[in-house]
Amino acid sequence: MNFSDSEIVASVMANDDHRLVDQAADADVIFLNTCSIRDHAEQRVLNRLKELQHLRKTRPGLVLGVIGCMAERLKEKLLEHDELGMRVDMVAGPDAYRELPQLLADVEGGRQAMQVILSADETYADITPVRYGGNGVQAFISIMRGCENYCAYCVVPYTRGKERSRDPASILNETRQLIQAGYREVTLLGQNVNSYRYHGENGPVDFTTLIGRVAAADAQLRIRFATSHPKDMSDALLRQMAAHPNICKSIHLPLQSGSTAVLQRMNRKYTREDYLDRVRAIREILPGCAISTDLIAGFCGETEEEHQATLEVMKDVGFDFAFMFKYSERPDTLAAKRYKDDVPEEVKTRRLTEIIELQQALSLDSNKRDVGTVQEVLVEGVSKRADSHMMGRTSHNKVVVFPCATSRPGDYVQVRIKECSSATLKGNCIDH
DSSP: OHHHHHHHHHHHHHTTTOOOOSOGGGOSEEEEEEOOSSHHHHHHHHHHHHHHTTHHHHOTTOEEEEEEHHHHHHGGGGGOHHHHTSOOOEEEOTTOGGGHHHHHHHHHTTOOEEEOOOOSSOSSTTOOOOOOSSOSSEEEEEOEEOOOOOOTTOOHHHHHOSOEEOOHHHHHHHHHHHHHTTOOEEEEEOTTGGGOEEEETTEEEEHHHHHHHHHHTOTTSEEEEEOOOGGGOOHHHHHHHHHOTTBOSEEEOOOBOSOHHHHHHTTOSOOHHHHHHHHHHHHHHSTTOEEEEEEEESOTTOOHHHHHHHHHHHHHHTOSEEEEEEOOOOTTSHHHHHOOOOSOHHHHHHHHHHHHHHHHHHHHHHHHTTTTOEEEEEEEEEOSSOTTOEEEEOTTOOEEEEOOTTOOTTOEEEEEEEEEOSSEEEEEEEEO
């Protein structure tokens, strides 16, 4: 989501006669687009802000702004120099990017500037993002903003506001523009894409209908989406995925915990059994579909038995990949108000290590099953490890490295998988 937002910011500033530069040292205006999901992310931003202060010596007129979720959460605090030991000129929340030129004018007039009001409507539907820093093959399309799930550990509802879905016509228009520009894969983005619902003159459009329309725009365009909420993952969506070969057979379905009691404390609105039921539906309707997940170790009150329940679900599902974190208490969330962060840090670390080690084994098992098979790979570019090799991804979102001198980014190639690690498949191109 943050990368997509950065492209919107680039578009807004380009329309105000600004241009992107490659190095911070060459910039007159620097925006740090921020995340507040974990404390670690915020600390990295604060450290980066301190590092950038030295540029003011060589560029006295430098404007330094903080935008995004952290701007929304901390607001005035970011402008209080003495408290943070740094100078920030501008603060803009996730719904204030249209106002950046005016905020910049305020700063240039000698004032600090802040706009953090959240909108009740889709804010950027008519803005064509500036695609930068990518590979020219993959692009992101934001289809909705905000969240109303109020998971106990999460700040997103407070930093990004209520759910609002974007007009499907504007989404399809952006999709066609990307196709014309040569992009071969798009990812539809939302905090919970399954709850996308747009009410237009011709009736409501839900996510199942939307993704079908996007997939129908070009059979050679791969479609991905993120993120799904287990409580809203419908059989209808799975059948739509099965009906369109170009909708990638890969679903990110955050579990967070394998214990129903912990899920209740997290306010996740599903049980362990509900989650496993959705996995069974995926296996039945989309055989071979890859499933990835998010996992949190050491949430408030988590017992050893509840931790073991998470490991058990991991084994039952056999996740192909996972994002794994220690619980990090965020101010003003439901968990911070209701529960004590009472799992000792060393216990969190040990449990996270066990989760990571198990997932590495599961990922290796998943990749081993692909050895000997032929996979269609969308080429993304040259491998970072060897200039003589290319890299790309399968429909299952697995990274493949292979030698193929004639392939170019955006090509579809057939690769026979010869070997693997827990993170990467390796093979030979057999058809181009």
